[in-house]
Structure formats: C-alpha cells, structure tokens
Amino acid sequence: xxxxxxxxxxxxxxxxxxDGLKNMEYRGYDSSxxxxxxxxxxxxxxxxxxxxLNLEEKISDNNFEGSTGIGHVRWATHGGVTEKNSxxxxxxxxxxxxxxxxxxxxxxxxxxxxxxxxxxxQSETDTEVLAHLIEEKLKTNNYQEAVxxxxxxxxxxxxxxVLNQDEPEKIIAARNFSPLLLGVGEGECFVASDxxxxxxxTTKVVYLDDGELAVLTPKGHAVYDLGRNLxxxxxxxxxxxxxxxxxxxxxxxMLKEIFxxxxxxxxxxxxxxxxxxxxxxxxxSEDLKKVKxxxxxxxxxxxxxxxxxxxxxxEYAGIPVExxxxxxxxxxxxxxxxxxxxxxxxxxGETADTLAALREAKEKNVLTxxxxxxxxxxxxxxxxxxxxxxIGPEIGVASTKAFTSQLTILALLTILFGRSRDMxxxxxxxxxxxxxxxxxxxxxVLKQDAAIKxxxxxxxxxxxxxxxxRKYNLPIAYEGAxxxxxxxxxxxxxxxxxxxKHGPIAMIDENLPSIxxxxxxxxxxxxxxxxxxxxxxxxxxxxxxxxxxxxxxxxADDVIYIPKTLEMLTPxxxxxxxxxxxxxxxxxxxxxxxxxxxxAKSVTVE
Ligand code: F6R
Numbered sequence: 001x002x003x004x005x006x007x008x009x010x011x012x013x014x015x016x017x018x019d020g021l022k023n024m025e026y027r028g029y030d031s032s033x034x035x036x037x038x039x040x041x042x043x044x045x046x047x048x049x050x051x052x053l054n055l056e057e058k059i060s061d062n063n064f065e066g067s068t069g070i071g072h073v074r075w076a077t078h079g080g081v082t083e084k085n086s087x088x089x090x091x092x093x094x095x096x097x098x099x100x101x102x103x104x105x106x107x108x109x110x111x112x113x114x115x116x117x118x119x120x121x122q123s124e125t126d127t128e129v130l131a132h133l134i135e136e137k138l139k140t141n142n143y144q145e146a147v148x149x150x151x152x153x154x155x156x157x158x159x160x161x162v163l164n165q166d167e168p169e170k171i172i173a174a175r176n177f178s179p180l181l182l183g184v185g186e187g188e189c190f191v192a193s194d195x196x197x198x199x200x201x202t203t204k205v206v207y208l209d210d211g212e213l214a215v216l217t218p219k220g221h222a223v224y225d226l227g228r229n230l231x232x233x234x235x236x237x238x239x240x241x242x243x244x245x246x247x248x249x250x251x252x253x254m255l256k257e258i259f260x261x262x263x264x265x266x267x268x269x270x271x272x273x274x275x276x277x278x279x280x281x282x283x284x285s286e287d288l289k290k291v292k293x294x295x296x297x298x299x300x301x302x303x304x305x306x307x308x309x310x311x312x313x314x315e316y317a318g319i320p321v322e323x324x325x326x327x328x329x330x331x332x333x334x335x336x337x338x339x340x341x342x343x344x345x346x347x348x349g350e351t352a353d354t355l356a357a358l359r360e361a362k363e364k365n366v367l368t369x370x371x372x373x374x375x376x377x378x379x380x381x382x383x384x385x386x387x388x389x390x391i392g393p394e395i396g397v398a399s400t401k402a403f404t405s406q407l408t409i410l411a412l413l414t415i416l417f418g419r420s421r422d423m424x425x426x427x428x429x430x431x432x433x434x435x436x437x438x439x440x441x442x443x444x445v446l447k448q449d450a451a452i453k454x455x456x457x458x459x460x461x462x463x464x465x466x467x468x469x470r471k472y473n474l475p476i477a478y479e480g481a482x483x484x485x486x487x488x489x490x491x492x493x494x495x496x497x498x499x500x501k502h503g504p505i506a507m508i509d510e511n512l513p514s515i516x517x518x519x520x521x522x523x524x525x526x527x528x529x530x531x532x533x534x535x536x537x538x539x540x541x542x543x544x545x546x547x548x549x550x551x552x553x554x555x556a557d558d559v560i561y562i563p564k565t566l567e568m569l570t571p572x573x574x575x576x577x578x579x580x581x582x583x584x585x586x587x588x589x590x591x592x593x594x595x596x597x598x599x600a601k602s603v604t605v606e
Contacts, residue, residue, distance in 0.1 A: 004191070006171040007188065016190075078126040100159070102159060130158075158176050273412075292339030299354055308407055308476070456584030467517070520549055531543070
C-alpha cells in the first residue's frame with residue numbers, strides 16, 4: 001500500500017533508492033518516482049506510470065549524482081494512475097518534495113485554504129497538500145518546525161519523507177498509522193516503509209511510533225514527538241537475511257514461498273513443542289488461564305486462518321470463539337465480556353483495519369494477543385501478548401506460507417488453551433506429535449507440483465469455479481477461491497458443501513467445475529453425498545482427498561491426494577494444492593502472479 005524510502009549519506013542515492021523500491025514494489029506498482037538533491041544544488045525528480053521497470057528505463061543513470069534523495073512506489077488511492085499523480089509531490093517553488101504512504105483525510109479542506117493563499121496544485125492527490133502546507137509554514141518557521149506544524153494540521157495516516165532544496169543533507173520523516181523505520185548506517189541514514197528496502201545496507205533499525213518525527217542526516221538521526229520533545233529510541237537488529245528477500249531461482253516469489261512452507265512451519269514451531277508433556281511453550285502468561293472467550297479479528301487470508309482456529313479452539317480447548325472481519329469489527333459495536341481475550345492475526349502486522357480493531361479492544365481493557373510475522377511491526381508492538389510466526393519475509397502479494405504458519409500457531413494455541421482446561425495429556429501429546437510431522441507431510445504434497453500444473457492447464461479455459469468444503473475445510477474452500485480470484489482474475493466462489501444445495505447448485509452444469517476438499521475426516525461421507533449431487537448434474541469435479549481413498553476416484557474427474565493427519569490439521573495440507581493450482585492457473589493465463597492488479601501486500605488504509 002505504497003512504499004517510501006529516503007537516503008542521506010555519502011554514496012550516490014539513486015541506486016540505493018531504486019534497489020529499495022524494487023524490494024518494496026509489492027506494496028504498490030501503479031507508478032513510481034524519485035527526487036534527488038543534486039550536486040548542482042537543485043532537486044531533480046523523475047516519475048513513471050506502471051511498474052518500476054518503466055522508471056528505470058526512463059532514468060539516464062548519469063543524470064543523478066546526489067547523495068540525498070527520496071523515492072516512492074504507488075498504490076493509487078486519491079487521483080488516477082497518472083504521472084502527475086505519482087510521487088514525489090512538490091510545492092510551488094519545486095523546493096519541498098514529499099513521498100507519502102497513507103491518506104490525508106482533510107486534504108480537501110486544506111487544499112481549499114491553500115488555493116485561497118495562491119498555491120498552485122499539479123496533481124489530484126491528497127499528498128500534494130502536505131508539500132504546499134510545509135511551504136506555507138516555512139514563510140515564518142525553520143524547516144523542522146514547518147514540517148511539524150504542517151503535520152499538526154493534517155488529519156489521517158502517513159508515513160512521510162520530506163526533502164528540502166535549501167537544507168542539503170537532511171531528510172525529515174514522520175509517521176502516523178503507516179509503518180516507517182529508520183536504518184542506521186556508518187555516515188548514512190535511511191528511512192523506509194519496510195525493512196526489506198534497506199536490509200542490504202544495514203540491519204540496525206529504529207521503529208518510529210505514531211506521532212513521531214525524525215530528522216536524518218549523514219551524522220545520524222534524532223526523533224521527536226510532535227510537541228518537539230526529543231525521544232529516546234531503541235535500536236533493533238533485524239533477523240531477516242538479504243537472501244530471504246530474493247527469489248533464489250524460482251520464477252516467482254509466490255512459488256518460492258509455497259515451496260518454503262515446510263521450512264516456514266518448522267521455524268514457527270521450533271522450540272515451542274513439548275512432546276513428552278503434550279504441551280507447548282509460547283511464553284504464556286497466567287492471564288490466559290482466566291480467558292473464557294476468544295474474539296479473533298483479521299483480514300483476508302489471515303481472517304480465514306482465524307476461521308479454522310475457531311473450529312480447533314472450540315473442539316479441542318472447549319473455549320467459545322468468535323471470528324470477525326477486522327474491517328467490520330469496530331462498526332458493529334462489539335460487546336466485550338469479563339474473561340474475553342482478543343486475538344489479531346496479521347502477516348504484515350500493519351493492516352489498518354486489524355490495527356484499528358486491536359486498538360478498539362485495548363481501549364476497552366480487553367486482554368490482547370497477536371499472531372504476527374513482521375518483527376517490530378505496529379501490531380506486534382501493540383498487542384499485549386504475541387506469538388511471532390518466524391517465517392521470514394512474505395513478498396508474493398498472495399499470502400501462502402503465512403497462512404499455513406498461522407494455522408500451525410493456532411493449533412499451538414489450541415494446545416495451550418486446551419491443556420490449561422480439560423484437554424488430556426494424551427490428546428495434547430497426539431496433537432504435538434502430528435504437528436511435528438507437518439513440515440514433512442507438506443513436502444509430499446509439494447511433490448505433486450507437476451501434476452497440479454497439468455490440471456491448472458487442463459481447466460484453464462473455465463471462467464468460473466466453485467470451491468466446496470465442510471467443517472475444518474470450509475475456510476479452506478474460501479481460501480482456495482480467494483487465491484484463484486486474486487491472481488487469475490477468474491470468478492471463484494467458496495461455499496459450504498452442505499449449503500450448496502440451498503442456492504449455488506442451480507448454477508451447476510458442465511461449464512462450472514467444483515473443487516471439493518474432501519479428506520477422510522468426520523464429515524467425509526456427508527461431503528461425498530454433496531459430490532454425488534454435483535456429479536448428477538454433470539459438473540466437472542476436482543477433489544482434494546486423502547491418500548488411499550479409492551471411492552473418490554470413481555466420483556471425481558481429477559484427484560489430488562494429501563497425506564493423512566489429524567482432522568484439525570488437514571487444512572494445513574489441503575490448502576497447499578489449492579495454492580499451487582491458483583499459481584499455475586494464473587501463470588498459464590500469462591499474469592504476473594506476484595503483482596496481481598489492484599492489490600497491495602500491506603493494506604495500510606481502511
Ligand atoms: C490474500 C492476502 C490478503 C491478506 C490480508 C491481511 O492472499 O494476502 O487477503 O491476508 O490483506 O494481511 P495481513 O496478514 O498482513 O494483515
């Protein structure tokens with residue numbers, strides 16, 4: 001959802017900025033731009049519509065020698081996808097340049113005031129008002145104070161970096177509800193929306209908090225609140241390696257991340273399983289024992305992991321669970337009760353709706369928990385108790401390894417909550433034992449990649465799909481459909497296999513394939529009956545079934561097998577063929593599956 005970067009130091013800024021933008025392109029690829037303070041003393045900017053490659057082609061390398069600059073990749077919110085609306089945006093005198101991630105909600109009001117004062121606008125964006133507002137404040141204040149005063153008038157969200165032609169070797173950055181971190185180097189300083197943008201240069205970072213403003217120079221950084229008070233900020237060391245942000249021979253990040261799942265899950269469970277005791281170690285607090293109900297809020301794929309978690313926690317821990325779309329949670333006036341715990345799930349840890357839901361719960365003094373991947377992200381810092389996923393960066397826009405890791409961690413939480421209630425040692429031991437096997441079992445599913453690719457080609461001419469499942473695999477039907485929709489732009493609908501006869505069955509004919517998730521679990525026979533219903537109406541059928549299931553070969557046109565595991569863990573296996581199917585389907589249609597149109601990896605606007 002837009003990525004910003006800034007560099008101030010002794011090296012040429014342009015290659016550093018372009019490289020950083022490349023690593024953040026998943027945040028937005030509608031357009032991109034850079035502004036560099038040149039040795040001539042002037043700030044020069046260049047922008048291009050479309051992927052970053054278009055900007056790189058436009059840049060004649062020798063033209064940019066300066067060692068202070070800012071850059072941006074855009075996911076359009078206000079104003080169409082045009083060069084004029086691309087960042088960086090500037091003031092009337094082309095002296096103040098701004099890159100921004102977020103939304104300035106009162107921009108129309110501010111723009112009207114600035115227009116009255118004679119400011120001339122070039123774009124339709126909300127961001128441009130900030131450049132003009134700073135210009136206005138500069139008439140009577142120094143640079144830092146002008147930025148501070150301008151930000152005090154802004155309502156909305158921002159991760160912002162500002163360059164001023166009259167203040168060489170200085171960048172001012174600020175954050176409010178949009179992620180931003182500083183990179184600390186030797187004689188150089190960085191600012192970026194995402195650590196992957198600066199990982200090549202430094203692993204020392206400072207996370208900015210909401211309402212903080214940072215001044216960056218080659219000598220270092222200073223962070224203030226918007227009341228001008230100096231803040232004492234901690235420097236953190238990043239765990240992620242540069243290698244993890246590369247494709248390592250895979251054609252796409254999505255495929256690499258699908259194949260990384262065994263390792264990712266092994267990392268999510270490392271040091272957390274106690275097989276003998278049938279327990280898990282999650283640094284739990286005593287407070288968890290008093291929890292009587294769990295409310296879960298998340299978005300998209302993370303929300304669907306929560307839906308699987310609901311089945312796990314209710315069945316095995318005997319604890320009532322409610323799962324909400326984070327975007328709905330705040331608006332339905334949720335009723336909290338004594339003994340509630342509020343759990344947020346988020347790969348990025350920056351999803352605006354999830355963050356807003358968490359803050360709502362915190363305001364009501366509810367115990368909060370987070371399952372988050374990105375270390376130091378806002379959700380990770382704000383959730384009361386947290387479990388990190390430890391899966392390394394997920395760069396493909398369609399979430400894959402984050403999902404299976406979230407399911408695994410929810411299984412760990414089920415043991416944690418279950419064992420502090422009625423779950424027996426034997427049940428705990430059985431679940432722990434099966435979780436340990438999951439990385440290996442996923443390997444066996446991945447071995448069917450070539451066969452799944454063939455299927456994706458065979459079914460590539462269809463433009464509508466139904467994904468059907470029951471119980472633990474109902475959320476997987478939704479997730480399979482979501483994956484196909486987002487990377488191949490094909491209509492796919494996830495539905496309860498048992499619910500299908502109450503409506504969607506009317507659509508079934510030879511032109512509507514159904515993908516059934518039908519492992520040999522407690523609802524197997526019921527799902528088989530639903531398959532018969534589709535077969536009777538000539539609908540093509542693909543089944544995701546348990547190894548050794550002979551019956552299914554008579555009913556389905558094509559079968560993909562997954563190994564046997566505990567029913568509650570089947571979603572971790574059954575989703576993998578669906579990820580591969582969607583991946584190969586999208587590739588066969590000629591799409592860049594890592595950059596699905598209209599989407600962004602980290603949705604930092606509500
Ligand atoms: C779908 C997908 C999204 C995210 C959602 C939440 O493949 O990636 O639906 O799951 O935007 O993102 P996080 O987990 O970062 O909060």
